[in-house]
Amino acid sequence: MPAHTNCAGVSRRDCLQLGLGALLGGGLASALRAKASGPGALPGNAKACILVWMDGGPTHYEMFDPKPNAPAEFRGEFGTVATAVPGVRYSEHMKQLAGLLGKYAMIRSVRHDQGNHGAGNHYMMTGAPPRIPVGCGAFVSFHPSMGSVVAAEKGAPAGLPPYFSMPTMSRSGGPNFLGAKYAPFVVDGNPGSPAFRVRDVALPAGLTDDRFATRTDIRREVDTFRRDTDRAAADPAVALDEHYVQAHDLMTSAPAQAAFDIGREPERTRERYGRNPLGQRLLLARRLVEAGVPFVTVYDGGWDHHTKLFETLKGRLPAWDNSVAAVIEDLSQRGMLDDTLVIALGEFGRTPQINKDAGRDHWSNAMSILFAGGRTPGGRVIGATDTRGFAAVERVLSPENFVSTVYAKLGIDPGKVLYGPNGRPAHLVSDPTPIRELM
Numbered sequence: 001m002p003a004h005t006n007c008a009g010v011s012r013r014d015c016l017q018l019g020l021g022a023l024l025g026g027g028l029a030s031a032l033r034a035k036a037s038g039p040g041a042l043p044g045n046a047k048a049c050i051l052v053w054m055d056g057g058p059t060h061y062e063m064f065d066p067k068p069n070a071p072a073e074f075r076g077e078f079g080t081v082a083t084a085v086p087g088v089r090y091s092e093h094m095k096q097l098a099g100l101l102g103k104y105a106m107i108r109s110v111r112h113d114q115g116n117h118g119a120g121n122h123y124m125m126t127g128a129p130p131r132i133p134v135g136c137g138a139f140v141s142f143h144p145s146m147g148s149v150v151a152a153e154k155g156a157p158a159g160l161p162p163y164f165s166m167p168t169m170s171r172s173g174g175p176n177f178l179g180a181k182y183a184p185f186v187v188d189g190n191p192g193s194p195a196f197r198v199r200d201v202a203l204p205a206g207l208t209d210d211r212f213a214t215r216t217d218i219r220r221e222v223d224t225f226r227r228d229t230d231r232a233a234a235d236p237a238v239a240l241d242e243h244y245v246q247a248h249d250l251m252t253s254a255p256a257q258a259a260f261d262i263g264r265e266p267e268r269t270r271e272r273y274g275r276n277p278l279g280q281r282l283l284l285a286r287r288l289v290e291a292g293v294p295f296v297t298v299y300d301g302g303w304d305h306h307t308k309l310f311e312t313l314k315g316r317l318p319a320w321d322n323s324v325a326a327v328i329e330d331l332s333q334r335g336m337l338d339d340t341l342v343i344a345l346g347e348f349g350r351t352p353q354i355n356k357d358a359g360r361d362h363w364s365n366a367m368s369i370l371f372a373g374g375r376t377p378g379g380r381v382i383g384a385t386d387t388r389g390f391a392a393v394e395r396v397l398s399p400e401n402f403v404s405t406v407y408a409k410l411g412i413d414p415g416k417v418l419y420g421p422n423g424r425p426a427h428l429v430s431d432p433t434p435i436r437e438l439m
Helices: 027-031 095-099 117-126 146-154 209-229 236-252 254-260 267-273 277-290 309-333 399-409
Strands: 048-054 080-082 089-091 104-110 163-166 295-300 340-345 367-372 392-394 417-419 425-427
Touching (some): 048 146, 048 277, 089 095, 117 399, 267 309, 277 309, 309 340
Antiparallel strands (some): 080 089
16 A cells, blocks of 8 residues: 555545645635734744644554553564653654653543544544544545644734645645635645755746736736726625735745745755655754744655554654654754644554554554643653553543643634634634643
């Protein structure tokens, strides 16, 4: 099975990708239709969030919650390694993050009842369980995602969208009733490639700054004539003018161009993150939050290991461990970790017993979440699963608790009531109780 698909056969190219069509065709402009509006409700410590979305459901056994004393059919093939916190052990392939545990917290006790990709993705991305049963491969959006809410509440500096997703959007990473203007700006491609460029951000070849300015001047004259003859404020075409202005600002903004130019990074920094797509996307994410973007999702697919789990992860985990450790260390060294959340999770964990194909299946009774930054107390391990990893049994937490913590850290009231276009109220999170140990 290709690394970018899950068991439902859904590829990342099937995901809804709003974002980077031709400027005059309206694609980019639609993705940039507005900045955030509402005031913050809490004095949160963090200004931004980098969310590493491990699509498919990463195994807690082979990463952050090993069970070395369980029978072989539960504990698996990997050994363990001591962390920076006495008595806490990780998988043997998580050495760098094990040594960094003093800088972040580990949650081992989130559980829910949505054991398929579509429903689990929605629950963890929004803090809201699906309203109706959904299939494993479903793309569902019954509630705004964290990224879209943060975009609406916090905004971004002029010339930059407030919400990015790389290289695709998670199936439940959209805005729902908040509207398409708060969908993520999708940056596809591998930032580590010499040919990498963000579509519609660089001026097209052969189009000089002067010619580009002339074209926008012509458009402005046409739009002014239309407004003079039809001043209807509700006209969508009139409102669209602002979106073209934002698209133009992005293409001509020096800070935006600088943020996307990953080649400005020293070679040693690029090597430290890892010369792989995940590592270079995390480096670009750091540059974006440094420029003022409040929410960046780094979509990392291929964690649905029903088969050959150990064979696959032997090659994958060391590089993943290196790249995630690198962004935490880099932010810390730059004095940015207090202001930036770094979170890594998927939709659920994996089954306790290894299946006949040397894999683990979907399991929503237990999962682990890495939670760093925003002055989160380091070295804390929140909750626990039982001795065989069947279920969270100590300090049991819900997706609502997790999402409420993200909002509270970012200064957004998780108890806020939102209103859809029809005036119908919707609670941002039904249980707005954050995880107190992380605050």
